[in-house]
Amino acid sequence: MNKIRRxxxxxIAYEYIKNNIISGEYKAEELITENKIAAAIQMSRTxxxxxxxxxxxxxxxxxIDGIGTLVVGLSLSDLEEIYDxxxxxEVQALRTSINRITSQELEKIEQEFYSILEQYDSGLDVNSEDLVWADKHIHDLIVDRSANRYIRxxxxxxxIQIERYKSFAYAETETGREGLIQHLELLGYIKVRDFEKAKVFLRKHIDWSYEELSKVL
Incomplete structure (x- = not known):
């Protein structure tokens, strides 16, 4: 029981710190201490x-020895390497997953995208966390349904690093609606099992995502 509690x-501490980093509450290169975090969430330092x-x-x-724990900032060079x-x-994963993703899975994601798109078109505020989740859902599905376990x-x-950059992108840019439209187009190619068109568009989409995020880093 004690092990489970620990x-x-x-x-809880992990999610608290991670969310504060992603949201920008903790700034790049900011010194964060065990004592302050423990006090904020009312637990011990361990x-x-x-x-x-x-x-x-x-x-x-x-x-850093003698200094403490610092928040790592987002780097353009890291972003480029991650997206390469x-x-x-993902393109390699798509080669096999395009025929393994079910029509029901595609329809469910499509409905989720249209639901968020309706919020945009109605002038409602869209939560950046919802955008990150929707984005993650389709790309995870492409990878998870791949027959190649090494790619997975x-x-x-x-x-984990991709999620951090995406969270930053949707919070700091106006790319959410365009991202949804692109995801819906990608879904269309996957639904008809057109690997060549899906492959070309997936590359284009990932390049677009990189370019949009690189503008604000």
């Missing part, structure tokens, strides 16, 4: 320390 506290170790492994923070790898892996493993390793 794990739960570490997860689960906070575990959370920071995990976040350092995921490149959200870095520890992402494009190569490699993508899971970089997905």
């Amino acid at each position: 794990a739960n506290l570490s997860e 689960p906070v320390r575990r959370a920071l170790i995990q976040l350092e492994a995921e490149n959200y923070v870095r520890t 790898v992402r494009k190569a892996l 493993k490699l993508m899971s390793d970089i997905e």
